[in-house]
Amino acid sequence: MTEIDDDEMQRELAASRIYILLILHRTEGASGRATSDIVHEHARRNFALRADGILPIVCPAVDDGPYAGIGLFDATLEETDRIMRDDPGVAAGIFTYELHAVRGFPGDALPGLPAGAEAHAATPPPRPAAEQMYLSVHTLAGDAATLLAAKHEHMDPVVDRLAPSHGAVASITVAGSAGLTTYNVWHDAEGAARFSQEPEALQAQQRSGLPAPETFMAYPDVEVTLY
Incomplete structure (x- = not known):
């Protein structure tokens, strides 16, 4: 915490001035569509007062x-x-208010975003660079639920453990009325081939x-963007 001596306190207090603190209360009538429209106009008026410098600090309760x-007026x-x-809102009985004279320091303001955060929030992150990868697509004919159950029980544990070390990037399996279609993305075809010859993969x-794939297609140079 910053150390403040008596002299600095006196200088700051001498520069302070009186403002009016508004405390706005809800009433039991603060509900319904008509009320919502009135509150909207109340908010619009606050924006105007803020823009004119009359209500420099306004904090609706959440x-x-x-x-x-x-x-603060x-x-x-x-x-x-x-x-x-x-x-x-006051005229409609939706709000009541109380006012208090308070002392404040000219120039004080609510904290903004952390340093650099405004520029970061306003500027979208650069699009990730696309990479050339290998895509294989195969279909399995049969009952999709039965095929998925066998895949989950026998293949997935081995794939999850071994495939990443051979360059596996992603796998998407789509269940359809005729069976399964699986899309596998690898860094290269060589890695995919090495995995397919893994003894554990063959045993699984x-x-x-x-069943053996009904169809199989390979795309050696697909463009992949990882977000």
């Missing part, structure tokens, strides 16, 4: 408590009371009872 929000107590009596294939 919980379900009795308070609708708070604000750069006006006298009488001026602020007159402004609030004309508020559409045999144990699974899965």
